[in-house]
Amino acid sequence: MAGGVLRKRAPKAAQPLTASAEVLPIHGTKRAEAARYRQPRAITAAAETVDIGAAWAARARSSYTAWQMEAWTGYERVGEIHYAFQLVSNVLSRLRIYAAVRPMEGESPVGAQDAAKDGTIKSQLATDADELMTEIDGPAFSNLARTFGLNMNVPGECYLVRLVEDLPNGQQSVTWKFVSTDELIVDADGAVLRPIRGDTASQKVLKSTVGPDGKKRKPYIGRVWRPHPRYSGEPDSSMTGVADLIEELLILQRLVRSASRTRLNNGLLFLPDGLLSAKQFNAVQGLDEQGNPLPEDELDSMVNDQGNSLVSDLMQAFITAVQDEGDASAVAPVMITGEGGLAEQIKWITFDRRSDDWLVQRTEKTLERILSGLDVPKEVITGFANVKYSNALVIDENLYKAHIEPLALVLVDALTAIFLRPMLRAKGYSEDDINRMIVWYDPSEIVTRKDQASDADKGFAAMVLGPEAWRREHGFSDDDKPSEADLAMMILTKGSIPLPPDVQQALLKTLLPTVLGAQREASQESSPVPFPQSAEDILQPSQEAAQAVSDVASTGEVTAA
Numbered sequence: 001m002a003g004g005v006l007r008k009r010a011p012k013a014a015q016p017l018t019a020s021a022e023v024l025p026i027h028g029t030k031r032a033e034a035a036r037y038r039q040p041r042a043i044t045a046a047a048e049t050v051d052i053g054a055a056w057a058a059r060a061r062s063s064y065t066a067w068q069m070e071a072w073t074g075y076e077r078v079g080e081i082h083y084a085f086q087l088v089s090n091v092l093s094r095l096r097i098y099a100a101v102r103p104m105e106g107e108s109p110v111g112a113q114d115a116a117k118d119g120t121i122k123s124q125l126a127t128d129a130d131e132l133m134t135e136i137d138g139p140a141f142s143n144l145a146r147t148f149g150l151n152m153n154v155p156g157e158c159y160l161v162r163l164v165e166d167l168p169n170g171q172q173s174v175t176w177k178f179v180s181t182d183e184l185i186v187d188a189d190g191a192v193l194r195p196i197r198g199d200t201a202s203q204k205v206l207k208s209t210v211g212p213d214g215k216k217r218k219p220y221i222g223r224v225w226r227p228h229p230r231y232s233g234e235p236d237s238s239m240t241g242v243a244d245l246i247e248e249l250l251i252l253q254r255l256v257r258s259a260s261r262t263r264l265n266n267g268l269l270f271l272p273d274g275l276l277s278a279k280q281f282n283a284v285q286g287l288d289e290q291g292n293p294l295p296e297d298e299l300d301s302m303v304n305d306q307g308n309s310l311v312s313d314l315m316q317a318f319i320t321a322v323q324d325e326g327d328a329s330a331v332a333p334v335m336i337t338g339e340g341g342l343a344e345q346i347k348w349i350t351f352d353r354r355s356d357d358w359l360v361q362r363t364e365k366t367l368e369r370i371l372s373g374l375d376v377p378k379e380v381i382t383g384f385a386n387v388k389y390s391n392a393l394v395i396d397e398n399l400y401k402a403h404i405e406p407l408a409l410v411l412v413d414a415l416t417a418i419f420l421r422p423m424l425r426a427k428g429y430s431e432d433d434i435n436r437m438i439v440w441y442d443p444s445e446i447v448t449r450k451d452q453a454s455d456a457d458k459g460f461a462a463m464v465l466g467p468e469a470w471r472r473e474h475g476f477s478d479d480d481k482p483s484e485a486d487l488a489m490m491i492l493t494k495g496s497i498p499l500p501p502d503v504q505q506a507l508l509k510t511l512l513p514t515v516l517g518a519q520r521e522a523s524q525e526s527s528p529v530p531f532p533q534s535a536e537d538i539l540q541p542s543q544e545a546a547q548a549v550s551d552v553a554s555t556g557e558v559t560a561a
Helices: 052-061 065-077 079-092 112-117 123-136 141-153 240-261 278-285 296-304 310-323 340-345 355-373 397-426 431-436 452-461 467-473 484-494 501-511 513-526 533-539 543-555
Strands: 046-049 096-101 157-166 172-179 184-187 190-193 221-225 268-270 347-349 437-442
Touching (some): 046 397, 052 184, 079 141, 079 355, 079 397, 096 123, 096 397, 112 123, 123 172, 123 437, 141 157, 141 172, 141 397, 157 397, 221 397, 397 431, 397 437, 452 467, 484 501
Antiparallel strands (some): 046 221, 096 437, 157 172, 157 221, 184 190
């Protein structure tokens, strides 16, 4: 099964993600960092394992399901809302999660395996925690996180379910999913998932499982919701405050669509009596369409035929031009005959619907109020209309801090409460050990801070940032730093630092030994007088000059030779 894992397999070596993992940023950006564990939560949520029968009965008695239906309607029918929540959820899907140990102070959590190496927790506890995380983490987690984000933003509530499928080889495939409250239902068979509305063939029954103690256990179902400030057991969402506005917007859209489709859209065409179409004119003249004389019986029938009226001929010409663009009537004018004064009486009367402007303005104002009430910045919903395209490719830090990070904290807190700790409890661990384990996240795949590279340029020019920081913010590693020879070449070519002649000679001899050596040998061969040893000694750099070369290459500072 896609996204599932096979039970009764040998545990693989755990490779947990750590929040301190170094990831090189792309040019001009910085990777997002995980929050401190004890950072205040901007969004609070509740999570608990539930008995689906009791939960279903309580839900049937509640009135909040009505606004949840309206919220889903707004998400499905209003494109701006759909785009906004899709964007936030897609960004949330880039998270990676791992088993970690809760820190004692305000520090970042430590991966389970790292904590086991330090002796903070038992090695077996770390192994079991990582093994459990393989059930929910992996390629399928992206879709799981995305579904979680959508459900928390729209209805403010969802379920975490554990699907168990028996395989022919005696093993089991286990899949964890976040599902909406409309997808999980209760019928005569018990808890049932309904992936496709009204399709009973697609339904999946949540089966009971047998625990390590041999006892039968009910299907595992956990509920996550944003508590309503008035009734903490009910969910809350930003969609509740704009439910009436969404209904108004849909009504206005229908009015605009109806006005656009009205039969009076193109006005009225007034035609005076006495005009004849080309077909009628031929009939009066006793000729057919090819100009041949008509028999008397056919002539009487054509003249008296109502289908040959001017209006019918015009309508036929209009319809033919629309249905068949290759027909001659699509480009040829309609031929009409009559007295000259009748042409001035032909009028096209249009209707000025002044309500159109009012409808458009009212629709725009209603949509603006909706966007202002959603839990997503309006600038994000309008598609970064006022920023450069290159800047719109990365996630704004304000968006991440205000909307992505709070959802990430809600997600890991919920998975800690309804996934990791209950599963460790089922393995028989003590409450002290269980309470130390948490699910944490790594947001390094989320990019923020668009102008970090330009800020690094300014800091380096002002001498408040070093070369290492400059390379890091521009996406280069320390392996890319220049060598001593590179620095020497830069100093010689730029000429920004004055060097004594013997230091310049030493640098050139070090950087260009082959060229200078070949030139000197050629000069010696062409000279009839042998090159004196004293001159050779002069060309060799002194110990002080060699030391000066080393100092310039390493520090860039010139010392007296």
